Ligand code: NAD
């Protein structure tokens with residue numbers, strides 16, 4: 001089949017990136033989908049084993065911060081668009097090692113912007129630079145209210161500060177150089193292939209292994225959870241139909257206090273594992289809080305709903321059960337990522 005459009009996806013071997021790559025490879029057989037990933041601890045080609053031989057898919061191992069390498073990649077593929085997900089993504093790691101987040105999330109993004117600007121300067125028509133970002137750039141909400149696209153930025157962790165900085169650079173390239181950009185800011189994702197440093201897979205794995213369930217602080221911090229495949233569908237829509245220069249918020253309209261979420265997970269896991277009801281709740285342990293912990297995130301997703309017709313497709317209970325079942329059915333995948341490095345990280349984080 002002739003290739004009609006070539007997209008560079010950065011960070012395609014990570015959690016969200018792998019769902020996006022899979023969606024685009026299946027949905028657009030006439031496109032070439034190029035996945036560029038450095039394969040850090042969070043990148044895993046096993047996430048894409050089912051599509052690695054697809055004729056419209058290519059994998060390139062490389063680092064977005066490397067200018068000459070990225071220039072060569074643009075020459076090789078002549079990309080029509082970029083969907084940029086590569087990042088350091090875990091808040092707790094950003095607290096221990098902020099510079100790594102500046103390196104990848106800020107310098108890596110600016111390097112990519114420069115390379116795209118240079119590569120597209122003679123033929124800008126029809127190009128698109130899509131930057132995938134987070135709701136954490138807006139800071140922390142009280143009991144009421146929602147983040148809209150106009151909420152002022154107020155990042156509070158090194159991770160969110162690095163993402164906010166990268167968002168600002170993307171907008172600056174739009175205004176200064178007319179680079180055809182679009183940005184989305186999404187709430188917490190959950191689903192298969194998420195690295196078990198994040199709340200949901202960490203809890204599922206610990207329940208499975210009968211280990212303590214570490215809940216930070218008073219457990220009343222609130223997050224708005226979205227099924228990862230709904231995020232991938234929103235990215236597809238925004239890439240193809242979003243307006244250049246615009247920002248779209250994406251959220252699940254699905255707020256949970258952490259402790260309620262952990263209770264729910266315990267109950268689902270007891271059911272799936274055939275344990276007596278209430279068994280896993282006994283593993284819950286309140287631990288020291290995350291420094292600067294944002295109290296509540298909640299997204300107003302009316303812009304993407306009204307302008308592009310996007311909605312979350314499944315209810316949390318269903319997505320949550322499917323997720324728990326997936327981790328149980330894919331114990332090999334889980335075992336593969338629970339390496340010595342993971343155990344070392346875990347021991348330091350939860351001493
Ligand atoms: P992830 O940590 O699972 O994956 C990140 C990927 O980027 C990995 O495959 C890693 O190998 C790759 N990577 C890291 N540094 C790189 C570099 N220098 N060069 C090339 N590749 C590199 O992250 P995720 O949860 O899938 O998040 C993807 C993007 O979506 C991030 O930009 C994140 O900020 C954003 N986001 C995540 C969520 C969420 O809930 N997980 C929500 C909103 C936005």
Ligand code: DAU
Pocket residue numbers: 089090091092133134135136186187188189197198199200202214215216217221222223258290297
């Ligand atoms: O909102 C979008 C963001 O969501 C993304 O940009 C980030 O990449 C992603 O990691 C996520 O950030 P959070 O910090 O919200 O996710 P995390 O899974 O780390 O934590 C969710 C909540 O659970 C948070 O309030 C902290 C709490 N928590 C987390 C862990 C790992 C615990 O109570 N115990 C834990 O062990």
